[in-house]
Amino acid sequence: LAARASVRPPGLGSHGEWERTPRTAPLPQETPGLRRIIRQRRSAVALDGKTGISARTFYGILENVMPRAGRVPFDTLPWSPRLHLAIFVHRVEGLEPGLYWLQRDEARKDALRAACRPEFLWARPADCPPDLPLSLLFPSDLKQTASQVSCNQDIAADGAFSLGMIADFDRSVEEGAWFYPRLFWEAGAIGQVLYLEAEVLGLRGTGIGCYFDDAVHSILALRDTTLQSLYHFTLGQPVEDERLTTLEPYE
Template identity: 55%
Template structure:
């Protein structure tokens, strides 16, 4: 993002990713109910731009409002991204997390930087595979985790965080919420849609990743893709329930 509410794009992608106004995106933001599995393919640069927006080191907005430690790191099930192998990826959101995740997860993971990945994006390819069935199963057998372009789980630095005190448990969910809202707006900006996934099998997620303890804990899931619109649902303008005098001024 930048001043006057325009989504931030890393400099290496600035010439290829459009910069829409932020306020209309906030007002149109909705959760997807289903995805079109045949058309949920994202351009690779769009995928990179979405993930770059989650890295605090290169994105002052909105992460300048986050004054607590960064403790959540997406593990991604990539299904349909042009030019990227399907499979498992990880995005350590600070440098120390890369080392800790590398030590904690399956030692057979390859940890390769994807092709043309921006230098400021710490994304690593762990395993090439068709991850759709696994993603669906891990997310309580929900199709939205497999018919999208990609889905993800947010791995929290759990033990170390809670060692700082019980309030950190609440902080972890605040951070998950902010990650989710950034992804929602990034999806809207790209002409697709996202939704949170609150039901998942955390023990099974740990088994897939090779995690042996609760140093890292699967905390929340999310998914992004081309929405399949249910025309039976009525779509109202934002804030239409408010009296006219309380509705936001048009931009």
């Protein structure tokens, strides 16, 4: 029954939003650097709790998870963005620690703000690039909170930042149960970009599949299912586990 419900019904292939999605441009010729980064990509098992990144680097990472026309992989998803990022900033030089929000669909800004805690600041960082819709919700040391909402895992507190992917949920499931898996497709695309961004910087990331969604909803003061926590991620300086053996990928 669940499998049948998750199949897109016939006749919905010409969804209006899908028709407006630009065709993906051909990828440029693959470079050895890109091949190396993709092949070396691993999930962190622990982070050092010390290493940070600059605000400029942080903004660059966020810019690359924004859905822009012609940008792979997001232009392969034939719907308007449904996931936004609630970011716990821990160690970003030049940026106040606290909870931040990256709005990945500007058209939904007012509706989603109305769903969140009314006391939030929604303040734009002073040096944030003008085309990056990032807001400070409230400043605080949230390392312990980030760990607690991710099943008390230190890795959520020990990086430069961690985040929750927050779904524009009610709007999405109005399409039908078949749209629910597509939220995770979008989460996967965001996660893979974050993985590769970390590798380019000599850092490492990992998805966090264990988290307390009700605790995240409490932080945001969500009163209904307009927004729902969907997945978590963290990024920082890895601590290698020497007990593990790393083999060449795709052999």
